[in-house]
Amino acid sequence: xxxxxxxxxxxxxxxxxxxxxxxxxxxxxxxxxxxxxxxxxxxxxxxxxxxxxxxxxxxxxxxxxxxxxxxxxxxxxxxxxxxxxxxxxxxxxxxxxxxxxxxxxxxxxxxxxxxxxxxxxxxxxxxxxxxxxxxxxxxxxxxxxxxxxxxxxxxxxxxxxxxxxxxxxxxxxxxxxxxxxxxxxxxxxxxxxxxxxxxxxxxxxxxxxxxxxxxxxxxxxxxxxxxxxxxxxxxxxxxxxxxxxxxxxxxxxxxxxxxxxxxxxxxxxxxxxxxxxxxxxxxxxxxxxxxxxxxxxxxxxxxxxxxxxxxxxxx
Ligand code: UDP
Numbered sequence: 001x002x003x004x005x006x007x008x009x010x011x012x013x014x015x016x017x018x019x020x021x022x023x024x025x026x027x028x029x030x031x032x033x034x035x036x037x038x039x040x041x042x043x044x045x046x047x048x049x050x051x052x053x054x055x056x057x058x059x060x061x062x063x064x065x066x067x068x069x070x071x072x073x074x075x076x077x078x079x080x081x082x083x084x085x086x087x088x089x090x091x092x093x094x095x096x097x098x099x100x101x102x103x104x105x106x107x108x109x110x111x112x113x114x115x116x117x118x119x120x121x122x123x124x125x126x127x128x129x130x131x132x133x134x135x136x137x138x139x140x141x142x143x144x145x146x147x148x149x150x151x152x153x154x155x156x157x158x159x160x161x162x163x164x165x166x167x168x169x170x171x172x173x174x175x176x177x178x179x180x181x182x183x184x185x186x187x188x189x190x191x192x193x194x195x196x197x198x199x200x201x202x203x204x205x206x207x208x209x210x211x212x213x214x215x216x217x218x219x220x221x222x223x224x225x226x227x228x229x230x231x232x233x234x235x236x237x238x239x240x241x242x243x244x245x246x247x248x249x250x251x252x253x254x255x256x257x258x259x260x261x262x263x264x265x266x267x268x269x270x271x272x273x274x275x276x277x278x279x280x281x282x283x284x285x286x287x288x289x290x291x292x293x294x295x296x297x298x299x300x301x302x303x304x305x306x307x308x309x310x311x312x313x314x315x
Contacts, residue, residue: 004028006067008059008100009074011038013180014114014172014216014223018071021220023049030065034058036088037076042179059096060088065103069227070111072100075149077116079142079270080185086144093148094155101159101167110166112227113156115236117173117277118146127244127278130171130236140272153236166231170223173240173279177216177299178306182314188213191251192300192307195260205269207248210276214241215299218292225288233287240279241292250296257300 005022009015010031015038022029023046030053031043046052057063059074075092076082082089097113104111120128121136136146159165176188183189194201222239245253251264284290294302 002026002028003068004030004066006030006032006065006070006103008032008070008072008096009038010054011035011040011043012073013042013184014175014219015071015073016042016179017177017216017220018073018223019043019046019052021224023051025224027051029053030055030067032057032059032063033074037078037081037181037184039181059099060091062099063103066107067103068107068109070100070104070109071114071223071227072097072111073114075114075145077145078184078186082145083141086141089144090148093145093152097152097155101155101165104167105159105163105165108166110168110227110231111156112168112170112223113152115153115169115171116145116149117171117238117240117279118142119150119153119171120277121146122272122274123276126276127242127280128238129280130238130283137272141270142272157234160234167234168226168229169235169237170226171236171238172219173214173238173277174211175214175216175219175240177303179216182307182310187211187247187250188303189307191254192258192304193311195254195258195262196307196311198261200265201251201255201262202265202267203247203251204267204273206266207251208246209273210244210246210278211250212241212244212278213250213296213299214239214292215294215302218294222284222288222290225290229288237283237287238279238281239284239290240281242279242281243296244276244278245296253296253300257304
């Protein structure tokens, strides 16, 4: 059945991939974005689609729009971006979400909150199940995002308890793929762009820290399944690929796949950088019958050509 769907952060990496999927599924999609990190080129292909609408708006300002579903993806997610204006990041996570929860409550719409593995901080338990309450520095340089997203989860569940709002929360682990901003400063985009340009490959610390990388199509499938699940399934549900790699392993794969002449350059590890991260996805398997299908090798093979095109467009 065709639904009116709002996607905040609709011009961003995940938001634009989600808009594409929802349009393919036959829905009417309204993308809202302030273009702080979102990029018009990510949604340009949808402008000719009569079922797509773009509204340039900052969700920290109130809005009123009647929809049946809200995906709240708006927030800079790359550490250098969310740290550039940290108070604005918290405001987006908290005030922005309150505005969206108010819309969901008013129109009895479902709202799916894009939370993050960052709620686990620098985890003392490995891998991370949803019951783990995290180890977050409340006053560090990552706090604006980590605590903002933690407050976001609290808000969702309080709205559900207090106002019977139909909330759903997913915790997204590192994701990569087409529509990532080549300049967004995250590890996959940085390393591929550096390799393609023949520049030094920047490894922060000794590269022994781990991450689990999920290809974007897999993630979007999990997100849509979560939205389509019964109202009782509120989460939080981890969505990510449990394959775990050191940053050095990731660099080596990118070096091999791009055939680059680039050399590794070791740089200081940023403060509060989590040492390890890997999702337990049993809940997603059980509740959503979901698990990732795309291996890191397959995902990188699909992502590297995208960054090649981005580089060509910059020339
Ligand atoms: N990192 C790196 N080189 C880079 C960018 C990131 O070694 O050019 C490291 C970073 O220190 C972290 C990991 O890669 O340990 C993942 O960083 P990212 O910013 O992609 O996301 P995070 O998972 O830290 O939010």
